[in-house]
Amino acid sequence: MWIHKKRCTAETDGTVMNIQGKGSEGLTVITVEYEVKNQKYQIKESIKLKSTVIRIGFLPIGQRKTPRMPNTFIGGKAVVLYNPENPQEAYLRDNVGIMNC
Numbered sequence: 001m002w003i004h005k006k007r008c009t010a011e012t013d014g015t016v017m018n019i020q021g022k023g024s025e026g027l028t029v030i031t032v033e034y035e036v037k038n039q040k041y042q043i044k045e046s047i048k049l050k051s052t053v054i055r056i057g058f059l060p061i062g063q064r065k066t067p068r069m070p071n072t073f074i075g076g077k078a079v080v081l082y083n084p085e086n087p088q089e090a091y092l093r094d095n096v097g098i099m100n101c
Contacts, residue, residue, distance in 0.1 A: 041088055
């Protein structure tokens, strides 16, 4: 589903329910459950990563990929921005960036 982020003006806390990885080079999908007016919803997004160079002195020997979003563990909290007129239209506020593999 395509999300029109400008319509997502309301904010609520969600809970990480599942994290599903597809190998070391594949996408990792996070599932977050949130509640609006006593109705539960779920959102699934691929986790965006940031890359940090690993060095020995000046020599780069690899890279470390870490999630941009905090609390990426089952039971962790995530901030969900949603459309107040259609709460199913939502996205994870802190899951921003380009890199996701």
